[in-house]
Amino acid sequence: MSTELQTVDHSALKVNQTGIIVTVLVAFIGGVFYKPVELLIPLLAIVLLLGTFVPQLALFKQLYFQVLKPRGTVKPRPVQDRPEPHNFAQGLGGVFLAVSSALLVPFEFAGLALALLVGVLAFVNLAFGYCLGCQIYYQLGKRGLIRA
Amino acid sequence: MNPQLWAVAVAGIVVLAAALLELIRSARARRAALICEGAPSTEPYILYFTGDGCTVCRTHQEPALAKLSGVRIDKVDAIAERDLAESFHVYTLPTTVVMCTNGKALHVNYGYASARKLEGQLADARSGLGATATA
Numbered sequence: 001m002s003t004e005l006q007t008v009d010h011s012a013l014k015v016n017q018t019g020i021i022v023t024v025l026v027a028f029i030g031g032v033f034y035k036p037v038e039l040l041i042p043l044l045a046i047v048l049l050l051g052t053f054v055p056q057l058a059l060f061k062q063l064y065f066q067v068l069k070p071r072g073t074v075k076p077r078p079v080q081d082r083p084e085p086h087n088f089a090q091g092l093g094g095v096f097l098a099v100s101s102a103l104l105v106p107f108e109f110a111g112l113a114l115a116l117l118v119g120v121l122a123f124v125n126l127a128f129g130y131c132l133g134c135q136i137y138y139q140l141g142k143r144g145l146i147r148a
Numbered sequence: 149m150n151p152q153l154w155a156v157a158v159a160g161i162v163v164l165a166a167a168l169l170e171l172i173r174s175a176r177a178r179r180a181a182l183i184c185e186g187a188p189s190t191e192p193y194i195l196y197f198t199g200d201g202c203t204v205c206r207t208h209q210e211p212a213l214a215k216l217s218g219v220r221i222d223k224v225d226a227i228a229e230r231d232l233a234e235s236f237h238v239y240t241l242p243t244t245v246v247m248c249t250n251g252k253a254l255h256v257n258y259g260y261a262s263a264r265k266l267e268g269q270l271a272d273a274r275s276g277l278g279a280t281a282t283a
Contacts, residue, residue, distance in 0.1 A: 005200065010207070032152050085201035112155035117162060129204050130259075135240055137201055141227055 008081035019060030024119030042101035048094030089133020177237035188251040192273030193220035195245040202241040215263035
C-alpha cells in the first residue's frame with residue numbers, strides 16, 4: 001500500500017453530499033419560478049473547489065464539525081480511510097459545476113443538466129456508497145497519473 | 149419547452165447510457181477474466197482486489213468477507229500488483245474472484261458482492277461447476 005490510512009469521519013462526507021444534493025435541487029426547481037436562484041450553482045462550484053484546496057473552507061463539512069456534530073444532530077462515523085479520493089471527487093464535482101455555470105448563460109438546459117448529474121452522483125454516493133470520483137482516482141492511480 | 153425539462157431529459161439519457169455502457173463493460177471484462185488462471189488449491193478460494201483509496205472495500209466488502217468462515221481470502225492490492233489486476237480485468241474496486249480448486253476463475257464480481265452472493269458462488273465452486281463453467 002502506498003500511503004498510511006487516516007481516520008475519516010464519513011458523517012462529514014454524508015453531510016457534504018446532502019448539501020450538494022439539496023443545493024442543486026433548490027437551484028434546479030427554484031429556477032423554474034425565479035431565475036436568479038440558479039446562481040446557487042456557481043456558488044456551489046466555488047464552495048466545493050475552495051473546500052477541496054482549503055478544508056477549513058469546506059462549507060458543508062464545517063457545518064457538520066461546528067454545528068451538527070457538537071449538537072449531536074449527526075453522529076460521527078469514523079472509518080480508517082484515505083481522504084484523498086474523497087477530496088478528488090469533491091474537486092471533480094466542483095469542476096463539473098464550474099463548467100455547468102459557464103454553460104448556464106449560452107445553453108441553460110446543458111448547464112442545468114450537468115448540475116443535475118452532479119446531484120445524481122452525490123445521491124448515488126450518499127445512498128449506495130458508490131463514489132464515481134473515487135473510481136476515477138483509482139483509474140488515474142493505476143495508470144500512474146496520480147499517486148493513488 | 150422549459151429548460152428544466154430539457155435538462156431532466158438530457159441528464160436521464162446520460163444516466164441511462166452510462167448504465168448501459170457499464171453493463172456492457174462489466175460483461176466483457178467478466179468474460180475475459182473467466183479464462184484467467186490462478187494457483188490450484190485444495191479448497192475454492194477468493195481473490196479480493198482492493199486498494200488504499202477504496203472506501204466501499206472497508207465499509208462494505210471486508211465486513212461481508214469476514215462473514216465467510218473457513219474460506220481462504222487472498223487480498224491483493226490492485227495498484228501494487230497491477231499485472232495481476234490487469235489479468236483479471238479489474239476496472240473497479242472492490243473486485244472479488246471466486247477461484248476453483250483447479251485454479252480457474254469461476255465467478256468475477258466487479259463492485260461490492262454480498263456475503264450471501266459469495267457463499268452461493270463458493271458453493272458452485274465446491275460442487276465442481278467450475279470445471280465446465282470456465283472451459
